[in-house]
Amino acid sequence: MPNGDDTGRPILVLSNRLPFTVERRPRGLEKRHSAGGLVAALEPALCARGGTWVGWPGTELRPGEHLSSGGKPYRIAPVNLTDTDVDRYYHGFSNRTLWPLLHSFPALTRFDQRDFMSYERVNDRFAEAALAESKDTDLVWVHDYHLMLAPRLIRQGRPDVRLGFFLHVPFPPYDIFRLLPWDRQLLRGMLACDLIGFHVHGYARNFIDCVERRLGARVDQENLLVEHGDRTVQVGAYPIGIDFERFEGLASAAPARAGRRERVVLGVDRLDYTKGIPHRIRAFERLLELHPRHRENVVLLQLAVPSRAQVAEYRELKRDIDELVGRVNGRFATATWSPIRYLYRTLTPDRLTALYRDADVALITPLRDGMNLVAKEYVACQVEDPGVLVLSQLAGAAETMREAILVNPYDIDGTAEALHRALTMDEAERRSRMAALRRRERRDDVVSWTRSFLDAAASAHAALRPPSDEEFSAWLGRYLSRHRLALFLDYDGTLVPLCEHPRDAVLAEDVRETLRLVAARPDTDVAIVSGRSQADIRQMVGLPELIYAGNHGLEIVGADVPEFKHQDLVHYQGRTAELARKLRTLAADGAWVEEKGHTLTFHVRAVPEPRRRVLAEQARSMINDFGFQARDAHAAIEARPPIGWDKGRAVLHVLRERYGVSWSETVRVVYCGDDETDEDAFRLLAGLAVTFRVGSADTMSAATRRLPNVEAVHALLRWLARRPAPDL
């Protein structure tokens, strides 16, 4: 049994490609098994546990055509792609947007809305296929950058399932990732998982950094945790390994090299601009310049697998390499020796492993690489006189393969010198370095990788600690250090938990006391912004020294601001009462209408589903047909007169009235709110305030940060009451 973990339940695997590619021939469909690392990694686990592999077969299947795994004990669920999907989702968004961006090549990245829309549609289809296959599965494993959105839809269909994601390519730093116009959607897609794995710690850190800065999520950088919705997501580094024994076996069995001629420096790559092939050729040229003793004694054998020839950048790269090889060969070749041997083709595993075994040096110098399996395969094949691995620092593999000679591939002279050192290294050093590399790769092979990821995905996760003073200081300390604070707080769901009936949402005495302390500071003003009527909210909070904006800011009263009532309200008084009468005709099964003077709320919290949704929909239509604005609130629909006014405008009004038109230079603003009506404020205050979205709703938010619950708001208030006085 190749995989020791044969006790587990069936798993569902999603990857862009199935473990084979299907081609249409005159005789019918023909399957070509893929020999890639992903198949080697996942097939043993699927064979041991059973389950389904969801993926694209590479050819559009016709109605009635089915695929099987060919006698293997797992199922195949093909996802059909049309020619347009292949063009936009695969060649477009996957290979021309995400591939270059994730490898930190922004200049080669194409941003096209239509490609992204196709990517969304195809991810939906993968998720649907997964859900249709998920009945007897409690573990789903999604692979790679082609499917970053799929986890979210799978989560919606199967809230209980364990969901893991593994990214095979790098995750770039924040400043690169945020160039993507759809970066937040992708992050949210991945965060539907329980476990998100990367090859190395650095990529995991980059991801968490993006999640914190782009989504405002609370994170724990040390333990690699993210708070998202009502779950905690574990992030981790799981460096992939290879099937060590298979490569070692193939290398031992391959026929011996006939006669010893020049020494061989080997490069093996898919033909891709991330692999640094032109830089490598230049480094080899530089070696011949700097150390003429290697002329006629050493060759660079460069193998390149044809790849993505539909993409223009790849065709250009091929031309560049052809030219470069020609130039260097033309410059140094003699009658009996050419410095570079360049093979543009796929090799059989036997031939490839024989070349690995016989190479004196493997020169693996990607400009950026998630891991790089070639480095590991080379090491596994060193079964005779050990060679030397020269490896780019910018490959994930460099994190663990410490006994390689590490180089910066952009440093041509440095790489040439490293190559010289490798070619002249004595046997004792070669042996000890290679032995250590082999021990590690044998131990941390692909089976151990699969097992450690699946075990982590299946096990319980830690939760983040509640927000602490250190976090508040980190978020707000510097921001508030030299300015007054204008603090705006929503009430229901922010200061008090949501209740069945609004009258039950009573402010706790200790929270009132903290609010009093915050407002008593000479450097702080506090305003409550609520959907309740002004009189109601004032009474619920009970602190006359605060500012109150009621009815979503249509009426404002309080210390140091002139009393405000929106001038257009007079036109709607009778209409509001009329709408209340109409809405009351819907108020059955526990639904009821709250009249708040200028606005109304249709509450459905006490109505059981699915009736609740029906009633809410009817209320929404009635409000809209009446010419009022209907807005979603928690288990309620708000009805407001069609006045261009909301919590955001109300906050700006208070700021202007209280601090003058140049308020943004004199006062710092913090706003906490928990629902869609607060999003108006988050949007208007973007860049001008630190805003907090409270609660575990997994919705897109314009807020700067998230707080998990009302208790976290109370903790923030306590910190605000105690914080150091600003240097005004």
Ligand code: ADQ
């Ligand atoms: P790739 O970008 O495909 O993988 P890599 O890890 O180097 O890169 O794997 C290449 C594979 O192709 C190797 O298994 C190699 O044996 C094979 N190969 C290369 N040249 C060949 C030739 N001429 N003939 C036959 N086979 C050849 C992505 C990420 C990597 C990450 C892997 C696994 O880009 O960073 O290591 O996934 O997670």
